[in-house]
Amino acid sequence: MESFTGAERTTSFTESVIREMTRLVNHLHSTDGINLAQGFPDFSAPRELKDAACRAIQDNVNQYAITWGAKNLRDGIAWKTRHFLGIDVDPEREITVTCGATEGMASVMLGLLNPGDEAVIFEPFYGNYGPDCALCGAIPRYVPLLAPDWKLDRDVLSAAFGPRTRAIVINTPNNPTGKVFTRDELLAIAELCEQWNCLMFTDEIYEHILYDGALHVSPATLPNMRERTVIVNGLSKTYSVTGWRVGYVIAPAQLTDAIRKVHDFLTVGAAAPLQAAGAAAVCWPEAYYQKLRDDYQQRRDYLIDVLRKTGLEPIVPLGAYYTMVDIRPFGFRDDVHFAQWLVAERGVAVVPGSSFYKARGAGSNFVRFAFPKRMETLERAAPRLLDLPRESEAG
Ligand SMILES: Cc1ncc(COP(=O)(O)O)c(C=O)c1O
Numbered sequence: 001m002e003s004f005t006g007a008e009r010t011t012s013f014t015e016s017v018i019r020e021m022t023r024l025v026n027h028l029h030s031t032d033g034i035n036l037a038q039g040f041p042d043f044s045a046p047r048e049l050k051d052a053a054c055r056a057i058q059d060n061v062n063q064y065a066i067t068w069g070a071k072n073l074r075d076g077i078a079w080k081t082r083h084f085l086g087i088d089v090d091p092e093r094e095i096t097v098t099c100g101a102t103e104g105m106a107s108v109m110l111g112l113l114n115p116g117d118e119a120v121i122f123e124p125f126y127g128n129y130g131p132d133c134a135l136c137g138a139i140p141r142y143v144p145l146l147a148p149d150w151k152l153d154r155d156v157l158s159a160a161f162g163p164r165t166r167a168i169v170i171n172t173p174n175n176p177t178g179k180v181f182t183r184d185e186l187l188a189i190a191e192l193c194e195q196w197n198c199l200m201f202t203d204e205i206y207e208h209i210l211y212d213g214a215l216h217v218s219p220a221t222l223p224n225m226r227e228r229t230v231i232v233n234g235l236s237k238t239y240s241v242t243g244w245r246v247g248y249v250i251a252p253a254q255l256t257d258a259i260r261k262v263h264d265f266l267t268v269g270a271a272a273p274l275q276a277a278g279a280a281a282v283c284w285p286e287a288y289y290q291k292l293r294d295d296y297q298q299r300r301d302y303l304i305d306v307l308r309k310t311g312l313e314p315i316v317p318l319g320a321y322y323t324m325v326d327i328r329p330f331g332f333r334d335d336v337h338f339a340q341w342l343v344a345e346r347g348v349a350v351v352p353g354s355s356f357y358k359a360r361g362a363g364s365n366f367v368r369f370a371f372p373k374r375m376e377t378l379e380r381a382a383p384r385l386l387d388l389p390r391e392s393e394a395g
Contacts, residue, residue, distance in 0.1 A: 017355035029347035034381045037349035040242040041372040056273035065272040067264045069097025073275045076282035085218045093253040099267045101205045101234040101247040111258035113138040117166035124356030126175045150179040167199040173206040176368045178317020180214045200229045206320040208289045214318040244274045303371045306382045321372045334364040346384040
């Protein structure tokens, strides 16, 4: 009998290294492991949000919501978008609620890219954009952000655009680098989008997690960019509910039509009671976001300090909740050896930097630490990060 294999479009997909590190730390150190690999909070979600979700279930919000999102959540998202970004979006025709930003980006690409279209993606990247391209037969064109300050080389960027380019994916604030794209950088990218008539898909899931007074600029707010920008966002990071799987997409109406069709056939809709709870959260006052920022600033400052004392060289993030750390001072063979040693010997999981790059060997001088963690967790991690041996001592 002929043996069966997966479809060709899946052959380039690899198991997530991040989840692999999570599995390792749980397996090797089931009681006292510390997971600084995966980007989810180990602290509670806001009480009011949890109460609202419980109430929604008890109030029988348990059947399908409108496919493209409960009306009160879409109204709330439109309010929040006006409040924080200063742009008007029509909740009836320009917002789609999805199962997380993850499904959001997949629906955007499937809805808007044709096989053979090219999409520009910055490297190091968040691991979903390449596979999303593969799902719709689009071709990723990778453009490096240059360490240590993750600068754009505008000539290299410009050379990546051509007649087949249909979109560029921008993630600001950025995972894994912590870069917050400046207005000037975004204006330069916008100019290329106009020149080549392409779309911008902007993943803004960390929009409220910013340090040292950094400002988030949504590309949709730049001159002439609203009509060609598709914003992907969600509740996961801003409200510390990564397991709820509620995200959303904001796009001009004719693009939204295509995105909604894909979304409908992929998932029908996001969890109705969690959308009901989210509807209240997206209208919370500024104080909530200020506290979120202050708490993250404390975590970032603490971890950076610990890493520096260790002799590692963290690149200080201006946004999101990760830091890429240069491990060369420790002379381990590469990032994978470092990460494996750290999880086995010290029970701390981090992510090898090379998993954020396409080219073989690229990024192997980095590991990524995630710090959406209670201060107590970071304090527990600190002594385990001190006195790291040289490779020869590590064996
Ligand atoms: C840049 C980026 N986009 C999207 C996501 C996933 O978002 P969601 O939980 O809404 O699917 C993550 C999660 O780590 C992320 O880092």
